[in-house]
Amino acid sequence: MTVLIHLALTFGMLSLLAVGGGTAVLHEMQEVLQARYHISPEMFVHVYSVGQLAPGPNMTMVLIFGYQIKGALGAFITGIAFFLPSSILCFAIGRLWNRIGDTPWRRAVQNALEPISIGLMCSGVYAVARAALSGPLSIGLAVVTFGVILRTRINPVYVILVAGAVGAGFKALGYH
């Protein structure tokens, strides 16, 4: 029971801190999961990767952590805790917004939050990279993926699947 309350509080907190999207809290999530629930950085990256292959909002992967920690109920609580608080806040602000309209201060807050959320996304990249990149092979795959996605309009799912196949092929042959 206490585990479920902890889960709800942890992911509810992350929900309200996810300024600019879920990637802003990746670093914090990884550290909390490791410190409190002993989820290794490697497992974090694997689950995150599965989440990237899924359709829909890219943070549904939090359900897997919930399941790992406390079974089906854990997954359910984690999902509610991660998606509900931010949605309620947005709902309330959306209604408020219709009354206030555009003001210079609202614009100032938005301009101020944008670079912060990009900075947090960079921390997310850093957190995932630290766990996922372990040698020349994985670094090479990451760099090629980065270039391909930046330069083309290919669906990222295909690029990631090819990276998985290439990585598996090389590793099976004994390269790292």
Added chain:
Amino acid sequence: MSQPPLHQAVSPKAGDTLVAQAGGDSSVTNIQQNVDTSTKPTATLWELFIEFFIIGAVSFGGGIIAYEKILLTEKKNWLNDDEFMASLAISQTMPGLNSVNLAVLAGDRLRGAWGSIFAVIGLILPGAAFVMVVGLAYLAGKDQTMANLVLAGVGAGATGLLAAITAKIGVRQFTHMKSLMILIATFILMSLVNLSLPYVLLIMAPVAIFLYRPKSQTGDTTS
């Protein structure tokens, strides 16, 4: 606001509908537009659920906002372009996933609180089901070497993807001095000083808001 690639992908279509509306429907809807506060388009809860469910099921590889834009402003005419951009700005400024927040706002506009609930559940359900099936297979077979081999490569690819998306969304922030300094300071506090996120926000938000405070007269503060 902060998604240039998206706007590129979506804007030509948006332009098309504008033209189409101006040319075709205007005579029909004239009367209603004059009393625009009462012209909320109609949608049933089931319709909201199923349309967002479809987006949640087909949006492999991201770009959900683009799908939502097409649904809300083109396929269904549930929002006009202005309403969509205003909703998008709120979605991006508020915490939470932009695509989910947008579903919250669109659902509320069409059917109130229940509309939000049905839209969000529809959007999340397919991905949640996918993640549970694949995730449980992963948790069950953690020791299988083949899965680990593949996931190592997938993890590397996902890292590249995340970096590329950050670079795309952050183009404006990376290329302006003021925003770049805020961005770097945020990264340093979070990743190198290892402060926890609430402290990072408590430090950076007031500083950044002060730097971007409205100028007293002009009021135009673009980054």
